[in-house]
Amino acid sequence: MEYSIGEYDDDHDDDTMIDWEDDFGFTTMSEEEVVKPEKDETGLALARVYFMYNVIEPLIDNLMKNPENEIIKWPDRAKKLKAFKKKLQKIRDGELTIEDVK
Numbered sequence: 001m002e003y004s005i006g007e008y009d010d011d012h013d014d015d016t017m018i019d020w021e022d023d024f025g026f027t028t029m030s031e032e033e034v035v036k037p038e039k040d041e042t043g044l045a046l047a048r049v050y051f052m053y054n055v056i057e058p059l060i061d062n063l064m065k066n067p068e069n070e071i072i073k074w075p076d077r078a079k080k081l082k083a084f085k086k087k088l089q090k091i092r093d094g095e096l097t098i099e100d101v102k
Contacts, residue, residue, distance in 0.1 A: 051098050
């Protein structure tokens with residue numbers, strides 16, 4: 001019996017498709033072949049994390065001041081938070097570094 005590519009084999013209970021040439025578009029590789037980030041890239045990412053932390057920490061500290069007061073007066077907070085968010089995005093994207101704010 002001849003099979004064409006993609007044809008099912010009716011003689012098998014598991015409905016195996018006879019298609020030995022289809023690799024589904026992927027290949028395998030060993031652990032050694034996996035490209036690992038360079039130490040410089042890892043160091044840069046870590047520097048960004050610490051930079052973001054140092055930018056966020058004063059906000060958290062200020063919000064924790066005077067915990068006995070239930071109301072926080074924060075005029076123009078939307079404008080200030082929008083600018084803060086933009087600053088965080090620039091840090092994330094590498095457009096702003098710690099050297100830029102020194």
